[in-house]
Amino acid sequence: MQPLSERDYIQQLSIDCVIFGYQDKQLKVLSPKLDFKGDFWALPGGFIHQQESIHEAAFRILEDRTGIRDIYLEQFRVFGDAERSNVQFMGRLVELNREKFDSHLFNRKEFEWLTRRFVSIGYYALVDINKVVPRKNDIDESIDWYPIKALPTMIMDHNEIVEKALETLRANLDQKLIAFNLLPETFTMKDLQELYEAIFDKPFARNNFQKKMLDLNVLERLEKKYTGAANKAPYLYRFQQQAPLLEAV
Secondary structure (H helix, E strand, O other): OOOHHHOOEEEEEEEEEEEEEEEOOEEEEEEEEEOOOOOOEOOOEEEEEOOOOHHHHHHHHHHHHHOOOOOEEEEEEEEOOOOOEOHHHHHHHHHHOHHHHHOHHHOHHHHHHHOOEOEEEEEEEEOOHHHOOOOOOOOEEEEEEEEHHHOOOEOOOHHHHHHHHHHHHHHHOOOOOOHHHHOOOOEEHHHHHHHHHHHHOOOOOHHHHHHHHHHOOOEEEEEEOOOOOOOOOOEEEEEOOOOOOEEOO
């Protein structure tokens, strides 16, 4: 494997992605656990090649981790505090895994490259969790979905990045009509309400919620969903239009 410091990456600039999925009435986040002694979780992320755009890099990282490319992806914030670096995290990692860092791939030059101050561009993605097959990379022990209310403690400021991504998602949900990206193509009004309740972490009154959604004039009502119970089948809906796959700020 070619050392990171010798690859054609833009120096001290990275991308961190918050990948949101929805399952079992829970909003979830995809997070890899690093394959080292100690409990080190992180957000899927990576670096940007000199000859690729930031957006191209973000889509590349997302496809590498999810196996799909048609993803709603939004750039939401830059994390660039002066003291932001991997020094503390990498120091602990090396301390617990000294034998792994004896190879030429993890020499002093590599350590110094990784522990410089990094400015990170934050993206969040919305995916139909049933279409995603999470993919590990070379330094992952595992990669799994975690409920947003039970996230592991992640490295550096990655938990904060998730918090800021969730704030942005909540602010944009109606304005940009992006909730459908977390649902199958067709859904019931109850499915949609449960999704909103998971995202906002609070209940909504059924009648008020239904009126609000129908007043947006973006839902197409389809045939009733067959349940086997006479006169009790709910209607299926789908969104009339789709938001763009990329929103950059």
